[in-house]
Amino acid sequence: GQNIDQPTEMTATEGAIVQINCTYQTSGFNGLFWYQQHAGEAPTFLSYNVLDGLEEKGRFSSFLSRSKGYSYLLLKELQMKDSASYLCAVIKAAGNKLTFGGGTRVLVKP
Amino acid sequence: NAGVTQTPKFRILKIGQSMTLQCTQDMNHNYMYWYRQDPGMGLKLIYYSVGAGITDKGEVPNGYNVSRSTTEDFPLRLELAAPSQTSVYFCASRTGDYGYTFGSGTRLTVV
DSSP: OEEEEESSSEEEEETOOEEEEEEEEOOOOOOEEEEEEEEESSEEEEEESSSEEEEEEETEEEEEEEETTTTEEESSSOGGGGEEEEEEEEEEEEGGGGEOOEEEEEEEOO | OOEEEOSSSEEEOOOOOEEEEEEEESSSSEEEEEEEETTOEEEEEEEEEEEETTEEEEEEEEEEEEEOSSSSBBBBSSSSGGGGGEEEEEEEEEEESSOEEEEEHHHHHHH
16 A cells, blocks of 8 residues: 655745655555645646656646655745645556655645 | 637536546647645645546545546546535646646535
């Protein structure tokens, strides 16, 4: 089986930085995804990490350490529209199945 | 390209009724998936398919059935609806490169 853990909820101020951690335990690891999901909408792709290190994409960055089973998503210069749930998901090579964590709801306050 | 299209968007079922959630993709993706998402939770995999004619169970398959007769379509069938199946259902597809494309979801309530 797979365990994917991430905090349930985080609150931050507009313009600040928030880091969402995700830890996982899985065999046959083939990559880690981060998705953003606004209330009542479908998840949308943010990032994909398969090698160790930091991937930067504008205000969003994602980090992976395969040896530690750890990833984080960093949101910089927070905007009100960043209030959403952020889903960490791990993919295994077999079957190309994504397994999701429970999601972290981020609330951005003025 | 329409991407992944799900119908209906909303449905209320009575206990014991049956229904089919439709999912169609026009991207010629081999891999297709059905997930359910309960309030405030992550997504759980119900069934998936790696190509036409091939389906397999995910984490929570009980109470559901699927078929994949074409590359485009991957319907999900509920035979005897139960309150525990009240959820939002997402269909998704993938080519094998990174990134899933999700449909807009079907919000199902069983009363």
